[in-house]
Amino acid sequence: MPRHSNSEQILSGQELHPGFGAAQIIGRMIDALKVGTQSGLARELGxxxxxxSDAKAKNKVPSDWMLKLFRAYSLNPFWLETGRGAMFLREDEVREDLQVTDAVQQDGYEYIPLVEARLAGGGGSSETSDKVVGYYAFRRSWLRGRGALESMRLMRVTGESMEPTLQDEDVVLVDLAQHDILVGKIYAVRMDDEIVVKRLERKPGKLVLVSDNRKYYEPLDVPVGDQTNVEVLGRVLWVGRELM
Structure with missing residues (x-):
């Protein structure tokens, strides 16, 4: 069995990137699985x-092959496509949070990483790690109309200050490239060593962090400038909720 190693790379879509052809991807599959030949790889893929041979001739690797090897061996699709990053993802990083269905085996999807960092809806969250713990699948066309694919991350919300919009344990999609403040929109904000999720407004020399649950959480005015450690990390674009 292949040994698994750590990777925090984004899983890209299944369309081949320029300069990375089907022959190279198939060669990496053969090397990673140590099957030696195309016949051996065919047996692994069923x-x-x-x-x-057809995939090499058409220069297109079916996305369900990538998904099958990812599920069976934690083989990193980013490495398969590009040759960069770790060959395998660790098993403890590929959890039930990978939300895919049979439809994902078709082209047209991107895998967005869910990271350990949590966005606090209440007090600040001290969990800020960018370690990848799973992936969710989104339609590529939907994502491209909303932000930069390479900058998107999924994070869980902790706390109740953004209720009813965001609830405890919700998963939100954040575009880390969107730093410009649109008044009233929701953002992830780093304050010192903590991260919060709030609506943002502006005052002269200040950033106003606004909670939706205003009955218990008053707006917070935070001075901005060279002497403060406040950073807008990115804008929240989407929220998903699990029914318990």
């Missing part, structure tokens, strides 16, 4: 040897 396809005919001719299907491997």
């Amino acid at each position: 396809v005919s040897r001719g299907a491997i």
